[in-house]
Amino acid sequence: MNDFMNGRRGVDELTTTLGGASMVLALIGSIFSISWLGWIALVAVIVALLRAFSTNVAARERENDAFRDLLAKTPLAGSMRGSGPRASYPQDAAAPGASSFDRKKRTAQTMWENRKTTMYFKCKNCGQLLSVPRGKGRIRVTCPKCGTKVEKRS
Secondary structure, eight states: OGGGGTTOOOOOHHHHHHHHHHHHHHHHHHHTTOHHHHHHHHHHHHHHHHHHTOSOHHHHHHHHHHHHHHHHHSHHHHHHOOOOSOTTOOOSTTSTTHHHHHHHHHHHHHHHHTTTTEEEEEOTTTOOEEEEETTOOEEEEEOTTTOOEEEEEO
16 A cells, blocks of 8 residues: 555645545535535535645646645735745745745744743834743833833733
8 A cells, every 4th residue: 555655646735625625615515505515515525635645746746736836925824824844845936835834933932932931022112022021020022023012011
């Protein structure tokens, strides 16, 4: 069974999206008794399976790259996308938003690791993330970006 997937693309973002969309369409079709939505969902599942088991890796990568670029251009989905299964995706102009996502992920991880010793908050003027040590009482913090002084309790 392990040899079966050798040389095949496997599951990528476009395949996952097709599978999820087909499940939503099938659910809506069954709830509202719309039979043609079920057929569209079935076609989407078949296309997703054909993509996953395809041996034409280069063509599937081009399709997935086009899908990722389309996602990056959409306002909401562009900021939500992750690194995905393809770790070798270049961090340059071809992948807008990827480095921003990685930075947000690292920041969230650091905040979680330091949650017991450090308090985080945003500057009310510019939105810069500020950190202060916990347990120091009432302190005055100056934003390094805009110079706004804020008095906070740590």
